[in-house]
Amino acid sequence: MNNLKRVVAINDISCVGRCSLTVALPMISAAGIECSILPTAILSTHTGGFSGFTFHNLSEEMDKIVAHWKSLNLHVDTLYSGYLGSADQVDKVLNIFNTFSNAFRIVDPVMADNGKLYSAFDDTFPSYMARLCKGADVILPNITEACLMTGIKYLEGTHTKEYIEKILNACLNLGAKNVCLTGVSLEEGKLGAATLSHDGKFSYYALDKIDGYFHGTGDVFGSVFVSAYTLGKSIEDASKLACDITVKAIKETINRPQEAKYGVNFELTLNDLYKALN
Ligand code: PXL
Numbered sequence: 001m002n003n004l005k006r007v008v009a010i011n012d013i014s015c016v017g018r019c020s021l022t023v024a025l026p027m028i029s030a031a032g033i034e035c036s037i038l039p040t041a042i043l044s045t046h047t048g049g050f051s052g053f054t055f056h057n058l059s060e061e062m063d064k065i066v067a068h069w070k071s072l073n074l075h076v077d078t079l080y081s082g083y084l085g086s087a088d089q090v091d092k093v094l095n096i097f098n099t100f101s102n103a104f105r106i107v108d109p110v111m112a113d114n115g116k117l118y119s120a121f122d123d124t125f126p127s128y129m130a131r132l133c134k135g136a137d138v139i140l141p142n143i144t145e146a147c148l149m150t151g152i153k154y155l156e157g158t159h160t161k162e163y164i165e166k167i168l169n170a171c172l173n174l175g176a177k178n179v180c181l182t183g184v185s186l187e188e189g190k191l192g193a194a195t196l197s198h199d200g201k202f203s204y205y206a207l208d209k210i211d212g213y214f215h216g217t218g219d220v221f222g223s224v225f226v227s228a229y230t231l232g233k234s235i236e237d238a239s240k241l242a243c244d245i246t247v248k249a250i251k252e253t254i255n256r257p258q259e260a261k262y263g264v265n266f267e268l269t270l271n272d273l274y275k276a277l278n
Contacts, residue, residue, distance in 0.1 A: 005230050006075060008100075010038040010093055011082035011110075011219075014046040018263025019216035020083050020110075024223045028080075030270035031227035031277045036076075038065060038096070041085030047119050048215055049261035055120070057085040062092050066099065076103040078230045082222065083110040087128040094132065106229065107132050107176070108140040108222045113183075114213075115144050115154045134175030138235065140222050142183040146171055158185045168196035180239045182221055185209065193221075193239045203236040207247050214250050216263035221246045224273060231277050241276055245269050 009024040021037055028035035040062065044054040079100060081093050097105050109129040111121050126148035133139045133149065147154040150170035155163065164184055171179040177198045184194045184206070192206030221242045228238035245266075252265040 004032065004034045005077040006034045006036060007078045007080055007226055007230055008036045008038055008076050008096075008103075009080050009082070009223075009226075010040060010084075010096070011080075012041040012043060012046075012085060013039050014043045016044065017046045017048075017050065017215065017261055018266065019046045019219045023216055023219040023263070023266060024080070024082070024226075026270065027220065027223035027266060027273060028227050030273050031224075031231065032274065033077075033227055033230055038062060040083065040089055046215065046261075055085075059086060059089055059092065062089065066092070066096055070099060074100070076100040078104040078106060078226060080106045080108070080222070080226045081132065082108045082219065087125055090128045090132050097135070104138070104229065105136045106138045106140065106222075106226050107136040108218065109133060109145045109149060110218065112144040112148055113142055113218070115156065117148070130174050133171070136176045138178045138180060138225075138229065139171060139174070139176040140180050140182065140218075140225060141171065142218060143167065143181065144183075146179075146181055149174060158188055161186060164194050165196070165202060168194060168202065172196060172198075178235050180225060180235060180242075182218065192243050195235045195239050197235050201236075203239065205236075205240045205243050207243055210247070210250050210254065212254075213260060214253060214264050215261050216266075217246050217250065220249050220264060220266050220269075227273070227277060233277075245273055245276075248272060 011020040042056045130149040180195045185191045190206040191209040195203045224242040224245045225238045248269045249264040249266040252268040
């Protein structure tokens with residue numbers, strides 16, 4: 001029997017509306033990786049587009065879970081952090097990074113999109129997320145999140161390479177080793193990702209833009225990126241595969257119309273994900 005790689009996904013459980021752990025668990029598993037989880041909060045739905053959702057913070061439980069793991073001599077290949085329940089959880093995640101110090105650290109600083117913070121966070125939150133990015137092997141911000149953490153002004157629409165490279169450089173200045181920036185559009189009608197690695201190499205990848213806002217695509221992108229990187233792909237190849245699978249998931253959603261807030265039909269991409277990585 002081969003030993004599978006293990007990812008620990010640190011993210012919330014939004015019970016309905018595919019995002020965070022309801023995306024990370026099935027996708028990372030489908031890549032042939034064991035996905036352990038550290039839930040940060042439990043919500044009836046995610047916070048984008050539903051009203052009246054429930055929210056239960058799991059900060060106290062997180063400490064107890066990690067304390068137990070310490071006693072198990074657990075092997076972890078990659079720690080993947082996403083949506084946090086509150087700013088105090090940044091220290092908890094840093095503590096987990098130090099506990100499993102041989103694991104890759106991939107931080108998706110989930111907190112904002114389209115120029116705006118998600119409703120659960122206040123203006124101080126980006127500075128906490130910036131602390132978490134320090135020392136990460138890879139960070140996966142969208143343009144809004146990168147701007148909020150670096151103080152660069154957020155610009156809508158298509159971007160110049162100068163603007164994107166200024167953001168990428170500023171992200172590495174936060175102390176991350178590599179960055180993969182999502183939501184990058186250098187040309188009208190195209191959308192994709194840009195990377196900057198520790199050796200100063202930039203890469204760009206884009207596909208035809210599909211109009212509309214699709215909830216949870218950042219989590220699809222992140223889960224594929226984390227899977228590919230954990231299995232030894234380069235930053236550039238992990239970014240390309242994450243773009244390809246995310247676009248496929250969006251296309252599968254357009255064919256089977258549903259309300260966008262319920263997330264994309266990533267389930268129909270799992271076969272492609274497995275084949276691309278195994
Ligand atoms: O997909 C990002 C995300 C994750 N978790 C929760 C969210 C969001 C985005 O709105 O609300 C709870």
